[in-house]
Amino acid sequence: MSYLVDIDHATKRFLTSAGTAHTAVQDITLQVTAGEFVAVVGPTGCGKSTTLSLVSGLEPPSEGSVSVNGQPVRGIPAGVGYMFQADAMLPWRTVLANVASGPLWQGKPKEQADALARDWVARVGLAGFEDYYMHQLSGGMRKRVALAQTLVNEPSILLMDEPFSALDVQTRALMQNELLDLWSGTSAAVIFVTHDLEEAITLADRVVVMTASPARIKDTFEVHLERPRNVEEIRMTPEFIAIYREVWSSLSDEVAIARKTGASRVA
Amino acid sequence: MLRDSRRTGRSAVAVRRRHKTLVYALRLLLLVLILGGWELSVSLWLDPFFYSKPSLIWDKLVIWFTDGTAQGSIWAQIGVTLQEAALGFILGSLVGVVLGILLGRARLLAEVVSPYIQALNAVPRIVLAALFVIWFGLGMESKIATAFVLVFFPVFFNAFQGAREVDRNLVNNARILGAGRAQVLWSIVVPSSTSWILASLHTAFGFALIGAIVGEYTGATRGLGLLISTAQGSFDAAGIYAGMLITTVLALLAEVVLGLAERRLLRWRPPAQASFVAAI
Ligand SMILES: Nc1ncnc2c1ncn2[C@@H]1O[C@H](COP(=O)(O)OP(=O)(O)OP(=O)(O)O)[C@@H](O)[C@H]1O
Numbered sequence: 001m002s003y004l005v006d007i008d009h010a011t012k013r014f015l016t017s018a019g020t021a022h023t024a025v026q027d028i029t030l031q032v033t034a035g036e037f038v039a040v041v042g043p044t045g046c047g048k049s050t051t052l053s054l055v056s057g058l059e060p061p062s063e064g065s066v067s068v069n070g071q072p073v074r075g076i077p078a079g080v081g082y083m084f085q086a087d088a089m090l091p092w093r094t095v096l097a098n099v100a101s102g103p104l105w106q107g108k109p110k111e112q113a114d115a116l117a118r119d120w121v122a123r124v125g126l127a128g129f130e131d132y133y134m135h136q137l138s139g140g141m142r143k144r145v146a147l148a149q150t151l152v153n154e155p156s157i158l159l160m161d162e163p164f165s166a167l168d169v170q171t172r173a174l175m176q177n178e179l180l181d182l183w184s185g186t187s188a189a190v191i192f193v194t195h196d197l198e199e200a201i202t203l204a205d206r207v208v209v210m211t212a213s214p215a216r217i218k219d220t221f222e223v224h225l226e227r228p229r230n231v232e233e234i235r236m237t238p239e240f241i242a243i244y245r246e247v248w249s250s251l252s253d254e255v256a257i258a259r260k261t262g263a264s265r266v267a
Numbered sequence: 268m269l270r271d272s273r274r275t276g277r278s279a280v281a282v283r284r285r286h287k288t289l290v291y292a293l294r295l296l297l298l299v300l301i302l303g304g305w306e307l308s309v310s311l312w313l314d315p316f317f318y319s320k321p322s323l324i325w326d327k328l329v330i331w332f333t334d335g336t337a338q339g340s341i342w343a344q345i346g347v348t349l350q351e352a353a354l355g356f357i358l359g360s361l362v363g364v365v366l367g368i369l370l371g372r373a374r375l376l377a378e379v380v381s382p383y384i385q386a387l388n389a390v391p392r393i394v395l396a397a398l399f400v401i402w403f404g405l406g407m408e409s410k411i412a413t414a415f416v417l418v419f420f421p422v423f424f425n426a427f428q429g430a431r432e433v434d435r436n437l438v439n440n441a442r443i444l445g446a447g448r449a450q451v452l453w454s455i456v457v458p459s460s461t462s463w464i465l466a467s468l469h470t471a472f473g474f475a476l477i478g479a480i481v482g483e484y485t486g487a488t489r490g491l492g493l494l495i496s497t498a499q500g501s502f503d504a505a506g507i508y509a510g511m512l513i514t515t516v517l518a519l520l521a522e523v524v525l526g527l528a529e530r531r532l533l534r535w536r537p538p539a540q541a542s543f544v545a546a547i
């Protein structure tokens with residue numbers, strides 16, 4: 001069996017400013033196949049973003065190995081798209097130019113890049129805003145630009161770091177539906193980080209629960225809800241509520257631990 | 268209700284306009300007071316030979332612009348000085364921007380050379396003008412060199428700082444999207460540093476003018492600096508003031524041009540932020 005993403009006993013340590021080592025992620029093993037949607041949940045600060053940065057090749061693991069497409073990750077692997085937790089669009093480029101950036105950097109001719117970008121801007125519902133700059137957009141619109149910018153490269157592995165956490169409830173549901181729509185037409189593997197458990201279950205085939213810092217994988221839950229899913233309706237079904245209860249009992253302990261250590265660190 | 272608020276809106280505009288008129292009127296009054304006071308005090312008590320006065324300076328300017336100067340047409344002098352300043356400015360800021368950005372991205376190199384750059388920056392560079400006259404002669408080259416060293420450092424330091432403070436997120440995102448090193452440099456680092464660099468260019472053109480004029484003052488065959496130096500040689504205080512006045516006007520004109528270029532380059536910014544930067 002070949003995995004698209006294969007994290008094998010990976011550990012990541014950071015040097016703190018005090019000069020000591022801080023273990024962000026410890027001994028993680030996680031495999032994702034093509035077309036699979038995996039959600040990662042865990043208390044804040046546990047190491048979710050770090051896990052994604054290992055897969056993206058932005059950070060090398062301190063121990064263990066990470067492979068993408070069967071190749072050990074060295075530098076940024078081909079086919080990876082990564083939607084960052086923070087805004088990362090270029091403020092001096094328009095919406096269209098931001099979305100066209102990826103294809104241009106990959107060597108596509110300008111007209112082709114622009115045509116692709118125009119198509120994706122429309123697909124995320126921003127037709128008519130092509131010539132806007134980032135500061136002229138709302139938070140939700142910026143997230144759409146980020147989504148278009150990532151998807152225009154047609155990644156086979158899509159890493160998403162709390163992409164919708166800053167949105168209001170309605171916009172978030174809208175974006176979730178849109179994401180599922182766009183993804184269902186592809187065979188991309190998605191690793192979706194969130195600390196919203198409801199969001200995780202709504203979207204994913206599999207929910208991975210991480211422990212409080214340092215992050216280890218605590219439990220994995222399969223979500224056998226039918227697709228296509230409507231994110232607003234699925235939340236009411238008894239199946240959903242049953243899974244939610246099960247995953248929450250695993251996650252809540254970690255959240256409590258994270259809260260306690262956080263409180264003691266402050267004290 | 269609506270009419271009311273519209274009326275208050277209109278009267279607010281009127282108040283603002285009246286306020287502006289008042290400010291301009293007061294500025295004019297201040298100028299008249301200063302010039303008039305100067306004129307009067309020199310006419311009544313002080314020696315015009317040492318202090319000169321506005322009417323004498325005006326006469327001098329009229330003579331320069333109608334009959335020309337001892338060195339030939341005033342426009343030729345302005346042209347020479349401007350050319351020296353502009354060339355020094357362009358070369359200095361080009362080299363400053365390129366080296367600043369490259370060094371800002373090369374951490375090890377920056378660490379190695381930073382004490383030397385600090386030391387060079389501490390050198391009183393204006394003195395180099397004398398050295399450059401010896402090296403390059405009385406022609407334009409020595410003035411361009413002086414303008415260059417004055418322009419280079421502020422631009423270099425700002426470009427360096429700008430290149431260092433590039434948002435890591437932007438760079439990482441670009442790398443993920445497929446940008447190579449050169450593309451990151453050109454599409455992320457250079458534009459992020461632009462506002463830093465532009466801020467330094469404002470002061471840099473003033474420095475370029477100073478460089479050109481001090482260079483001419485030190486030794487030259489043409490230019491505004493020579494004009495000032497000649498005036499000093501013949502104890503012509505009005506000539507010195509007139510030369511200063513022309514230089515000031517040149518600097519202000521350059522400032523306007525740079526301001527326009529800046530507004531064009533930073534069009535993407537939210538307006539409040541842009542005006543804030545302009546205010547610095
Ligand atoms: N570049 C870095 N250098 C040093 N420490 C880091 C670095 N990146 C992350 N860390 C540390 O690693 C730990 C995990 O960080 P990470 O960003 O992965 O958390 P997270 O689970 O994504 O949190 P959140 O849900 O709040 O986004 C934190 O304690 C953080 O301080």
Ligand SMILES: [Mg+2]
Nearest residue numbers: 048049085161
């Ligand atoms: Mg995070």
